[in-house]
Amino acid sequence: MEKANPSRPSSPAGVAPTTAAAPTIAPPIWRRRRLVLGILLILGLAAGGWWAYQGWKPRVAAIPEIDLADVDPEIGEAISKARADVRAKPRSEEAWGKLAMVLHAHGFYDQAFACYGTAADLDAKDPRWPYLQGLIATRGEDPFTAIPYLEKAAELTQADSLPTAKLGGLLMTQGRFDEAEARYRRVLKERPDSAYANLGLAQLAMTRQQYKDALRYAEPVAENPIFRKRVSALRVAAYERLGDHAAADAERKRMLTLPEDAAWPDAGLDQVSRLQVGLNGRLKQVSQMAQQGHLESAVSLLKSTVEAYPNSHTAWGFLGKGLGDMKDYAGAEEAFQKAIALAPSLDKAEHWYYVGFYRQEQRKYKEAADAYLATVELRPQDAQAHFSLGECLEASGDRKGAADAYREALRHRPGMASARDRLANLTKQP
């Protein structure tokens, strides 16, 4: 409440006088006070605005500290580079995102989570960051902390997307069935053929013991290579619950013929995976190259890998396999001998096995048998090594030794048909 100003002339009913009277001039002291107050108010508002802006604008967090002392040097280098990029462009969403992914790829989850958060603050429209935050959160002690991140990612992507599917699964796991259903239905409205949504609704129907509905929703995804085995299992259970044992049995038989479900395509995680470096990253890359038939490139990478990691028996073993696949058996054996020299005793068994394998390929049966013997001495449970030993002994004319080796293989793997057949053959022949 403002106090009445005794110096101000009053007018009736508060109406300002209309006469052209000379303007009343406030005494200088009041003018100065008003001026000071006005300046103070402007300054205050400016400070408040600045304060509010600081609170509102996306915060750029400090770059997380990582102890790289005991880290694979290549990984350390990748992390340092990503950190330097962030330092150079502290308000770059891409730089923060890249740092987060590099950290994520190498298991620094807490730090990666924080960096994804900063990237998300800098660009709230990129669904990758909350999605990958969600994925990290699902690894923690409370996976349901991932829900808000997946919700955010789901909002930023099309309805029929992996974040929605993962979110639906998590909601169901937490018992929030109605929310999960609402999400799946929203997807189905836009994409009636959505595999995620149909599968999710089929699973929900099973949970609610609505088995006919479960079968109905399962139908469109029954042949989906990502889901078909699990859909088949669901159908077996649904038929069983409905009392249709014949259908359940038929479906069960079909299920046994199905290959394992393929992995869900996950572009976000693939991007992270591609950033993996270091020995394990290189070996992963080698495996992918070999799977794609690029053997020469794989061996070339392996040769540089053993140069970079000369004390890694694993790297030498991989090189041995690569050379062996390229039919360079002498080179393969040399690489495996290096691996044997470097490996701890239990790991030597694996390398000895491959020495035997490539010697056998060269029909050097006696030498191969020696290598297999070294394998089973270190790893007596290895049914395959016993069997291969039997083959080599048989080829060398040691029928009794071969029979013993086949028997040993069968001891360890009773259902090993090849060993049983070979043994039967040996005992049948005079």
Place this chain on the structure above:
Amino acid sequence: MPWRLFRDLSLWITCLLVAGCNRTPVTDAPKTEAGPAWFADVTAESRIDFVHDPGPIDGSYFFPQSVGSGVALFDFDNDGRLDIYLIHNAGPKSKSKNQLFHQQPDGTFKDVSAGSGVDVAGFGMGVATADVNNDGLVDLLVNEYGATRLFINQGKGNFTEWTAAESGIDNPMWGTSASFVDYDRDGWLDLVVVNYVELSQTQPCGNTAKGGHRDYCGPDLFKGAVSRLYRNRGCDKDGKWLGFEDRTQAAGLGSAPGPGLGVFCADFNGDGWPDIFIANDGKANHLWINQKNGTFKEEAVRRGVAYNSFGQGQANMGIAYGDVDGEGLPALFVTHLMSEEHGFWKQGPRGLFEEKASAVGLTTRRWRGTAFGTVMADFDHDGALDIAMVNGGVARMGPPTTQFWDAYAQRNQLFVNNGRGHFHDRSEDNPALCGKPNVARGLAVGDLNGDGGLDLVVTVIGGPAQILRNVVPRRGHWLIVRAVDPALKRDAIGAEIRVQAGNRRWQRLVQPGYSYMCSNDPRAHFGLGAADKIEPIEVLWPDGSLERFQCPDVDRVFEVQRGKGQSVQAK
């Protein structure tokens, strides 16, 4: 005035901004009132001095190290008190030998390993106990990586190891859990040995471990192994026990290998014959249904226990089994990895199961972990089975630490049943069990101190075994039933004990082989709540006959002997 207005406005804006920034609220488990602790750590006063040796930490990351070892609670000298057998995993050349602890009349334990015959070294995994030769003394079976070893109890604390040739148990594979069960109902206990994987490759595992360090492998890289079934051959006409014979292939178990970790034998389909459930790590579980002719048929998918509710095979490990809601149909609980959800398969109708972990509250918890050993037990005697589980990682959760196993440590968990089959996480109230992170594997349950309350023993990789005494205040009434068949001179493994008070009914199975690589108190334990009187106890013996026994009072151990009750027509 302007300053105050400015201050208020600023505060208001700040509050708005803070609320606006917090766009991702963290969900939390519902808070419940804190309660008293249910367990006290009495390891030191029990004089159990056992520190598990998992073998050298030499950079080879030998897979069996991370699987851990179990524990057996059994009364080897028939003095009425449970004794404890603890296993090391440091290899046959190690100085660390398994330890046998005999319980003294004052409740402390004395290490009687030396000269017992069971003080052996090996890559020790699981343990099973039962009287295999029906001589009235409980025998011991130890699974190792590379062997299954049978120790016949000679009495007076002495055991003799039978060679594979003598016992007929030739299992050179990687044995994990084992269980005795009379699958052919001939009065001789047969044996299921669960095998894990064929460890025939070495792979560089641990790609995602911090900094690219190597870590333990998982089972997915290896071929799952065949679990074995051994039939007890009984005695010859001179009374000499003949050992076992391998019936794996003939019985059908050889047709479906799998990376088995847990086993539980019970009548899953209600036909009166025991079936075999095997928890497979990372694959569909197996439920071998007894065909009553010496063979089994695998029906896990058909009966709903192969996969989780999403139709996925997961890392199935420890097993608990029991009727949690008093409806008369036991449920199956199987522990899993931290990145998965534990499986709770509710039964109904008889023989069919549905995964319902979220519906019974098991997915609402304060924290989670990779759980191995687990038991369903009525710790507070309110008449409802609670669930305890012990946790410990299989992959390093941080960079290598000075104490190697610390990087794998997690906290255990306790879920309390509200009496209607719904569970609440009470881990925070139980620091002795759940307070300190550990790399736990085995969890065994039994009334160690004879006060009627169920105590726990926890085994930890590379750490001391823990004895946890039940200290639940104001526990309800209780009853422990020991079911014995005098003709067989042993506990009637496979018998079902039924107790009724008013309109409440309970049932328990006499089967010590459950949890993870452990053998538990073979007696049936009942929490009775406020009931201080019970109806006659019904015992469904393993051969299908039913008897009733009058139990004079509660809060006691009551022994029922086959043939001494009132015979009843079995339904």
